[in-house]
Amino acid sequence: MDQLAYVLKRLFSRRIVLVAAAVLVAVTALAVFFPMFSGVDPNAISVMERLKAPSSEHWAGTDELGRDLSMRIVYGSRYSIMIGIATAFFSVIAGTALGLLAGFFKKLDAPIMRVIDAMMSFPDILLGISLVSILGASLWNVVLALAIVYTPRVARVVRASTLVIRELLFVDAARALGVSTPRILYAHILPNLMSPVLVQLTFIFAYAILAEAGLSFLGVGVPPEIPTWGTMIASSLQYADRAFWTIVFPGIAIILTALSLQIVGDGVRDLLDPKLRKSA
Amino acid sequence: MNDTANPLIEVRGLRKYFGAGPQPVRAVDGVSFAIREGETLGLVGESGSGKSTIGRMLIRLLDPTEGQIRFKDRDIAHISQRQMRPLRSSMQIIFQDPYASLNPRMRIRQILGEALDTHGLAKGKGERQARIAELLDLVGLRPEYADRYPHEFSGGQRQRIGVARALAVEPSFIVADEPLSALDVSIQAQVVNLLCDLKDRFGLTMLFISHDLDVVEFLCDRVIVLYLGKIMEIAPTETLYHRPQHPYTQALLAASPIPDPAQRHKDRPLLVGDIPSPANPPSGCVFRTRCPHALPACAETVPALAEVAPGHWKACLRNDLHPLSMKGTSQ
Amino acid sequence: MNEPITPRLSVRGLSTSFMTDRGRVTSVSDVSFDIPSGGTLALVGESGSGKSVTSLGLMGLHAKGSQAIVGGEAWFVKRNGERVNLLALAEADKRRLRGNELAMIFQEPMTSLNPVLTVGEQIAESVRLHLGMDRRDALQHAKKMLDLVEIPAAERRLHEYPHQLSGGMRQRVMIALAMACNPTLLIADEPTTALDVTIQAQILALIQRLQKETGMSVLFITHNLGVVAQYADRVAVMYAGRIVETAAVGPLFAAPQHPYTRGLLACLPGMAVRGSVAKSRPRLTAISGQVCSPFEPPPGCAFAPRCALHIAACDTAMPPLAALADGRQARCIRVNEKIEMTA
Numbered sequence: 001m002d003q004l005a006y007v008l009k010r011l012f013s014r015r016i017v018l019v020a021a022a023v024l025v026a027v028t029a030l031a032v033f034f035p036m037f038s039g040v041d042p043n044a045i046s047v048m049e050r051l052k053a054p055s056s057e058h059w060a061g062t063d064e065l066g067r068d069l070s071m072r073i074v075y076g077s078r079y080s081i082m083i084g085i086a087t088a089f090f091s092v093i094a095g096t097a098l099g100l101l102a103g104f105f106k107k108l109d110a111p112i113m114r115v116i117d118a119m120m121s122f123p124d125i126l127l128g129i130s131l132v133s134i135l136g137a138s139l140w141n142v143v144l145a146l147a148i149v150y151t152p153r154v155a156r157v158v159r160a161s162t163l164v165i166r167e168l169l170f171v172d173a174a175r176a177l178g179v180s181t182p183r184i185l186y187a188h189i190l191p192n193l194m195s196p197v198l199v200q201l202t203f204i205f206a207y208a209i210l211a212e213a214g215l216s217f218l219g220v221g222v223p224p225e226i227p228t229w230g231t232m233i234a235s236s237l238q239y240a241d242r243a244f245w246t247i248v249f250p251g252i253a254i255i256l257t258a259l260s261l262q263i264v265g266d267g268v269r270d271l272l273d274p275k276l277r278k279s280a
Numbered sequence: 281m282n283d284t285a286n287p288l289i290e291v292r293g294l295r296k297y298f299g300a301g302p303q304p305v306r307a308v309d310g311v312s313f314a315i316r317e318g319e320t321l322g323l324v325g326e327s328g329s330g331k332s333t334i335g336r337m338l339i340r341l342l343d344p345t346e347g348q349i350r351f352k353d354r355d356i357a358h359i360s361q362r363q364m365r366p367l368r369s370s371m372q373i374i375f376q377d378p379y380a381s382l383n384p385r386m387r388i389r390q391i392l393g394e395a396l397d398t399h400g401l402a403k404g405k406g407e408r409q410a411r412i413a414e415l416l417d418l419v420g421l422r423p424e425y426a427d428r429y430p431h432e433f434s435g436g437q438r439q440r441i442g443v444a445r446a447l448a449v450e451p452s453f454i455v456a457d458e459p460l461s462a463l464d465v466s467i468q469a470q471v472v473n474l475l476c477d478l479k480d481r482f483g484l485t486m487l488f489i490s491h492d493l494d495v496v497e498f499l500c501d502r503v504i505v506l507y508l509g510k511i512m513e514i515a516p517t518e519t520l521y522h523r524p525q526h527p528y529t530q531a532l533l534a535a536s537p538i539p540d541p542a543q544r545h546k547d548r549p550l551l552v553g554d555i556p557s558p559a560n561p562p563s564g565c566v567f568r569t570r571c572p573h574a575l576p577a578c579a580e581t582v583p584a585l586a587e588v589a590p591g592h593w594k595a596c597l598r599n600d601l602h603p604l605s606m607k608g609t610s611q
Numbered sequence: 612m613n614e615p616i617t618p619r620l621s622v623r624g625l626s627t628s629f630m631t632d633r634g635r636v637t638s639v640s641d642v643s644f645d646i647p648s649g650g651t652l653a654l655v656g657e658s659g660s661g662k663s664v665t666s667l668g669l670m671g672l673h674a675k676g677s678q679a680i681v682g683g684e685a686w687f688v689k690r691n692g693e694r695v696n697l698l699a700l701a702e703a704d705k706r707r708l709r710g711n712e713l714a715m716i717f718q719e720p721m722t723s724l725n726p727v728l729t730v731g732e733q734i735a736e737s738v739r740l741h742l743g744m745d746r747r748d749a750l751q752h753a754k755k756m757l758d759l760v761e762i763p764a765a766e767r768r769l770h771e772y773p774h775q776l777s778g779g780m781r782q783r784v785m786i787a788l789a790m791a792c793n794p795t796l797l798i799a800d801e802p803t804t805a806l807d808v809t810i811q812a813q814i815l816a817l818i819q820r821l822q823k824e825t826g827m828s829v830l831f832i833t834h835n836l837g838v839v840a841q842y843a844d845r846v847a848v849m850y851a852g853r854i855v856e857t858a859a860v861g862p863l864f865a866a867p868q869h870p871y872t873r874g875l876l877a878c879l880p881g882m883a884v885r886g887s888v889a890k891s892r893p894r895l896t897a898i899s900g901q902v903c904s905p906f907e908p909p910p911g912c913a914f915a916p917r918c919a920l921h922i923a924a925c926d927t928a929m930p931p932l933a934a935l936a937d938g939r940q941a942r943c944i945r946v947n948e949k950i951e952m953t954a
Binding site: 178180191 | 365368
Binding site for chain 2: 657658763777779780807808809810811812813815816834835836837838839840841842860861864865874875876877878879880881882883884894895896897898899901902
C-alpha cells in the first residue's frame with residue numbers, strides 16, 4: 001500500500017499529469033453518472049430551437065434538429081469512451097498474446113512478425129476504412145476494426161520487452177526449477193510486461209477516440225443515430241459555417257480527452273522508465 | 281578419466297559452440313571431469329574461459345553441442361526438457377546477480393512456493409507455510425520476510441533468498457555461478473559461511489564457479505583451471521595453490537593480489553597480452569600466445585590432460601619446468 | 612612517512628549532499644586526507660561508503676541534476692607551486708586543471724571514451740587543448756603516449772576506435788589519455804574492477820611504473836583490499852560517508868584499529884586460509900548486518916549497529932577521528948582501550 005501511495009505521489013508530482021487525470025475522472029464520471037440522474041432525453045427534437053447559439057439555456061447551443069448539444073456531448077462521451085476502452089482492451093489482449101508468443105518462441109517470431117509488419121505498413125485510417133467497409137458499419141464492427149488496427153502496435157512493444165525479460169536470470173531460475181513453459185509465460189514474463197502494456201493501453205485509448213471520430217467523419221464509422229463525438233461532428237458539418245458550435249464543442253471534448261489520456265500515458269511511462277532501468 | 285570414486289557427475293568431451301558458420305565461438309571445447317559426491321569443485325578462469333557455460337550445461341540451462349554429462353549414471357546431455365523436469369529437483373543453481381535472479385513482481389512467499397509446488401514438495405497450505413518459514417530460517421532470514429518483495433532487500437539478503445530457492449527442492453547438486461561477485465566483501469563473508477554450513481548440513485555436492493582465487497581456495501576441495509574453453513590443470517586445492525604445475529595457473533596465482541602488504545610481489549612474471557578471442561583460438565595449446573615458456577612445438581600439438589601426480593592433472597607439453605612453490609616463499 | 616613539504620593534495624572537511632526523491636541526503640561528510648608528492652593514498656570502502664563521491668567532488672564532476680552541494684576545502688599544489696582550493700575554483704580554471712595537472716581514470720573505460728573518435732584523435736584533442744600543440748605534433752605525441760602505456764603496434768592503434776579494443780587495451784588508452792599532459796595527481800576510481808586478474812596486474816604495474824617515472828601522486832579508489840595491500844602507501848578506510856581509519860599500509864593491515872577495518876580484514880578468505888592452523892575448514896569472521904541507510908543514519912557511530920564492541924556510549928554522538936601514534940587516526944571511542952588490549 002505504501003508503494004502505491006509512493007507511486008501516485010511520484011506520478012502526480014507533475015501538475016500537468018494531475019490536471020489531465022482530473023479531466024479524465026470528470027469526463028468518465030459525467031459519462032457514467034449524469035445520464036442516470038438527469039432524466040433528460042438527449043434525442044429530444046425541438047424544431048423551434050434548431051441551431052441556437054450557446055446560451056444560459058443551452059450551454060453549448062443546439063444542433064440542426066434543435067437537440068441540446070451539451071446533453072449530447074455528455075451522452076456521446078459514453079459511446080466514445082466505450083469505443084476507446086473496448087478497442088484498447090481488445091488490441092492489448094490480442095497484441096500481448098501475439099507479442100509474447102513471437103518474443104518467447106524463436107520459431108514463431110518470424111511468421112508472426114512478418115504479418116504484423118505487413119499490417120503496420122498500411123496507414124491506420126486506411127486499414128480502418130477497409131476493415132469497416134468489409135465488416136459493415138456498426139458500433140461493434142468499428143471497435144473490432146480499430147482493435148485490429150492497433151494490435152500490431154502492442155505486439156511489437158510486447159515482443160521487444162519479452163525478448164529482454166526472457167533473458168533475465170529469474171526466468172533461468174524458473175527453468176532450472178522445472179517450472180512449465182506456460183507458467184513461465186504467465187507468472188514470470190507477463191507480470192513484468194505490465195508497465196509497457198499499461199502505457200500502450202492509455203495511448204490506444206486516445207488513438208481510438210480520435211480514429212472513431214475520423215471514421216465517423218468520413219462516413220464509415222458508427223451509424224449516425226448513435227451520438228458519438230465523431231458522428232456529432234460528421235452530421236453537423238454542413239451547418240458549420242452558420243453554427244460553429246456544433247463542431248467546436250464536440251471537437252473540444254475529443255481533444256481534451258485524447259490529450260489528457262496522452263499526458264497521463266506519458267506520465268506513466270516517465271514513472272516506469274527509470275524503475276525498469278534500475279531493475280535491469 | 282580422472283580418478284574419482286563415486287562420481288555424482290561425470291562429464292566427457294563436453295563442447296559448446298555458439299553460432300554457426302566456419303568460425304563459431306568455442307565457449308567450451310572438449311572438457312572432461314568428474315565431481316565426487318559431497319565434494320566442492322572449484323571452476324576458475326578469466327572471462328571467456330567458459331566456466332559459466334559449463335555450469336549452465338550441467339543443469340541443462342544450455343544444450344551442449346557435443347559430449348556426455350552423466351548424472352547418477354544417466355547421460356542427461358541430450359535428453360529433452362520434459363525428461364529433464366523430474367531431475368531438476370536434484371540439481372539447482374545459484375546465480376551471480378541477486379538483483380536479476382528474483383522476479384520483481386513476486387513476493388518471497390511466491391518465489392519459494394513456486395519451487396515447492398513445481399515438484400509437489402508441500403501438501404496443503406499449512407505445510408507450505410511451515411516449509412517456507414523453515415527455508416527462510418535456514419538462510420538466516422526472518423519468516424516475516426515472506427510477504428515482502430525482492431526490492432525491499434539488500435544484495436546480500438537477496439542472495440540468501442536465491443540460496444533458499446535452490447534449497448527448496450532439496451537438491452543433491454548445486455551449481456554456484458559466481459554467487460559472491462556482486463556482493464561487498466563484508467557481505468561475501470556472510471554468504472560464504474552460509475554456503476559452508478548448508479553444504480555440511482545437507483552433504484551437498486557443489487560446482488563453485490568463480491574468478492576470485494581466494495574464495496575458491498577457502499571453499500573448494502579440488503579446483504579446475506580453465507582457459508579459453510579448455511582445462512589447463514586439475515588438482516586438489518592445496519596442491520594447486522602451493523605447487524601449481526601449469527604456467528597459466530602459476531601466472532593466475534601470481535597476478536592475484538595478496539591482501540598483505542608484508543607479501544608484496546616483487547618482479548613477479550606478468551602475463552603479456554590479452555586473452556585471445558574464443559572465435560579464433562590459437563592453434564595447438566590455446567595458452568601458448570601468452571605463455572612465458574612456450575616452444576615452437578606448442579603451436580603444433582594440443583597438449584592432452586595428463587596425470588603428473590595422483591589426482592593432479594595438467595595440459596602442458598613442458599614437463600621440464602619446475603613446479604613453482606607459490607606460498608610462503610614470496611617473503 | 613614524514614611530510615616536511617606541503618602535500619600535493621590536502622583535503623579538509625569535505626562533505627557532499629545530494630537531492631533525492633526523499634529530500635537532501637548527505638553522502639559524504641568530514642573527509643580529510645593528504646596525498647604527498649609521488650605518494651599513493653588508497654581510499655577503501657564498500658558500496659555506498661562515499662569513496663567515489665569523494666573523488667568526483669574533487670574533480671567537480673557531479674551530475675548537474677543531482678544538485679550536489681560540496682563543502683570543505685581541497686588544497687592542490689600546482690606545478691608552478693601555486694596553491695589552489697579545488698572546491699572554490701571557477702569552472703573555467705577547474706577545466707584548465709582537469710585533464711592537465713589533474714587526471715582521472717574510471718572503472719569502465721568504454722563509457723569514458725568517445726565511441727565515434729579514434730583513439731589517436733581523442734588523445735590529440737586533449738593535448739592540443741591543454742598543451743597548445745598543432746595537429747601533427749599532437750598526433751605524434753599521442754603515439755608516444757600509446758607507446759608509454761605499452762600498447763603494441765601503437766601506430767596502428769592510433770587509428771582504431773574504442774570498440775575495436777579489448778577491455779584491458781581500453782583502460783590503457785584511458786591511462787594514455789590521462790597521462791598525455793603529464794598530470795601531477797591521478798585519481799583512479801576502481802580502474803581494474805572490470806578487468807580480469809592477469810589484466811589487472813598489468814594495469815596496476817603500469818600505473819606504478821608511470822608513477823615512479825613521473826613522480827605523480829595517485830588517489831586510488833577501490834574496494835579490493837588485495838590491491839590496496841600491494842600498491843598503496845597510505846590507506847583511508849571509509850564507512851557510510853566518513854573516514855573511519857587512516858594509517859600507512861603496513862601498520863593498517865598488521866594491526867587495524869577500528870572495529871570495521873578489523874572486520875573487513877577478517878572477512879577475507881585469503882587471510883583466513885593463511886591464518887588457519889587446523890586442518891578443518893575455518894569459518895570467516897563475517898560482519899553481521901548491513902550498511903545503514905543514508906536516509907536513517909544511526910544516532911551515534913554509523914558502524915555501531917554492526918559493531919562487536921558496541922557499548923551504550925557509541926549511540927550518543929558520532930565519534931571524532933582520534934589521532935593515534937605514528938600518524939594514525941581512527942574514528943572510535945574505544946580505540947584507546949583496544950590499544951591496551953592488543954599491546
